[in-house]
Amino acid sequence: MKILTIIGARPQIIKAAALSRAISKKFVGKIEEKILHTGQHYDDNMSEIFFREMGIPTPHFNLNIGSGHHGKQTAKMIEGIEQILINEPFDAVVLYGDTNSTMSGAVAAAKLNVPIVHIEAGLRSFNMAMPEEQNRIVCDSLSTLLFAPTDTALQNLKNEGFMNSNVRFSNGKDRKVFHSGDIMYDNSLFFAEIAESKTNILQKYQLENQSFILTTIHRDNNTDSPHRMTQIIEAILEISKRYKIVLPLHPRTKKLLPQNISKDNYKALTENPNIIIIPPVSFFEIIVLEKNAKLIMTDSGGLQKEAYFFKKPCLILRPETEWVEIVQQKAGVITDANKENILSSFEKFIDSQTTFPNIFGDGHTAEFILNKMLDLTIQ
Numbered sequence: 001m002k003i004l005t006i007i008g009a010r011p012q013i014i015k016a017a018a019l020s021r022a023i024s025k026k027f028v029g030k031i032e033e034k035i036l037h038t039g040q041h042y043d044d045n046m047s048e049i050f051f052r053e054m055g056i057p058t059p060h061f062n063l064n065i066g067s068g069h070h071g072k073q074t075a076k077m078i079e080g081i082e083q084i085l086i087n088e089p090f091d092a093v094v095l096y097g098d099t100n101s102t103m104s105g106a107v108a109a110a111k112l113n114v115p116i117v118h119i120e121a122g123l124r125s126f127n128m129a130m131p132e133e134q135n136r137i138v139c140d141s142l143s144t145l146l147f148a149p150t151d152t153a154l155q156n157l158k159n160e161g162f163m164n165s166n167v168r169f170s171n172g173k174d175r176k177v178f179h180s181g182d183i184m185y186d187n188s189l190f191f192a193e194i195a196e197s198k199t200n201i202l203q204k205y206q207l208e209n210q211s212f213i214l215t216t217i218h219r220d221n222n223t224d225s226p227h228r229m230t231q232i233i234e235a236i237l238e239i240s241k242r243y244k245i246v247l248p249l250h251p252r253t254k255k256l257l258p259q260n261i262s263k264d265n266y267k268a269l270t271e272n273p274n275i276i277i278i279p280p281v282s283f284f285e286i287i288v289l290e291k292n293a294k295l296i297m298t299d300s301g302g303l304q305k306e307a308y309f310f311k312k313p314c315l316i317l318r319p320e321t322e323w324v325e326i327v328q329q330k331a332g333v334i335t336d337a338n339k340e341n342i343l344s345s346f347e348k349f350i351d352s353q354t355t356f357p358n359i360f361g362d363g364h365t366a367e368f369i370l371n372k373m374l375d376l377t378i379q
C-alpha cells in the first residue's frame with residue numbers, strides 16, 4: 001500500500017512521526033509512505049527542528065506555501081497537492097487534525113477520488129467561527145477511514161450520522177469509523193523516556209521541578225483580540241508575583257502582542273524577571289517543560305492533552321474545548337480569556353490532587369491505524 005502523508009503545521013509533524021516510526025518498525029514491505037509538507041509552518045523552530053529531533057524522513061515534496069489569508073493559503077495548497085496526486089498514484093492520503101493543510105489535502109484528494117484517512121477525526125468545539133472547526137468538519141465529511149481519538153469524538157461522529165451513512169466512495173468502499181486512541185500519546189510515551197537526556201532547557205533557564213507555570217498562546221481569537229490578550233496577560237502578570245512563568249512564544253503571538261496590549265502591560269511583561277519569554281521550543285524541550293511544570297495554561301489542543309499525559313493541571317484559555325474528557329476528569333478547567341476566571345481557577349488548581357485515568361488509548365494507536373489501513377486496501 002502506498003500512502004501520502006500530508007503535514008504542514010507543527011503538531012502534524014509531531015503526530016506524523018508516530019506513524020512513520022511504526023511503519024519503519026513493523027510495516028516495512030507492506031506500507032510505503034511518502035511525506036508532503038505544505039510549508040504552512042516554515043520557521044526553523046516551527047518545522048525543521050522537529051524533523052531533525054524526531055528522526056522523521058525529509059519530506060519528498062515541499063510546497064513552501066507559507067502564511068497568508070486562509071482562502072489564498074488553502075487555494076495554493078489544494079493546487080499543489082492536486083498536482084502531486086495527478087503525477088503519482090497513491091492508495092490513500094493520510095491527514096491529521098484540523099489545520100488549513102488538513103482541509104486542503106482533503107479537498108484535493110476527494111476531487112481525485114483518492115481515499116482519505118483522517119487521524120483525529122470527530123473532534124468538535126461546536127464553534128463554527130474557528131478555522132479549525134471548519135477544517136475538521138470538511139475533512140471528516142470527505143474521509144473514508146475516520147480514527148476518533150476519544151469516546152467523545154466517536155460519539156460526535158455517531159451523532160452526526162457517520163456510523164450508518166449511505167455514503168459510497170468511487171472504489172465502492174464504505175466509510176469506516178474507529179475509536180483508535182490518540183496518536184500523540186504514542187509519541188509522548190516514546191519520547192518522554194529520552195527527552196530529558198537530550199535537552200538542557202531547565203538548566204538554561206534555571207528552572208526547578210514544580211517551580212514554574214508553562215504558558216502558550218497562539219489561537220487567532222486570542223492573539224488577534226486586544227481585549228482577550230489584555231485579560232490573559234494581566235492574569236499572567238498577577239501570577240508571576242508568586243511563580244515563574246515560562247512562555248514559549250508562537251510567531252503569530254510575538255508579532256501581535258505589542259500591537260494588542262498596552263505599552264505598560266507590554267513593558268511589565270517583557271521586563272519581568274519572573275516571566276521567561278523564549279522562542280518556540282522543540283518537542284523534547286516542550287516535553288521536559290511539561291513534565292517539570294507545576295501547572296499549564298494554554299489555548300493549544302496539544303498542550304491540554306500533554307498536560308494530562310504528564311499529570312499536570314491545565315487552565316484552558318478558550319471558551320470551549322474539544323478535549324472535554326479533561327474537564328470532566330477535573331484535570332483541566334475552561335477559564336476562557338477572562339482574568340478573574342483565570343486567577344480564581346489558578347488558586348483552585350495549583351495544589352489540586354487530581355487523578356488522571358487513562359483516556360487516550362494504550363500508546364499503540366499508530367499500529368492500530370496502520371492495520372486498519374491495510375484492511376482498506378485488501379477488502
Ligand code: UD1
Nearest residue numbers: 009010040041042043046067068098099100131132251252
Ligand atoms: C495553525 C493551525 C492550528 C494549529 C497551529 C499550531 C490553521 C487554521 N491553524 O495555526 O490549528 O494549532 O497551527 O501551531 O491551520 N508564522 C510564522 N512562522 C511560521 C508559521 C507561522 O511566522 O513558521 C506566523 C505568520 O505570521 C502567520 C501566523 O504565524 O501568519 C499564523 O500561522 P498559520 O499557519 O496561519 O496558523 P497558526 O496560528 O500557526
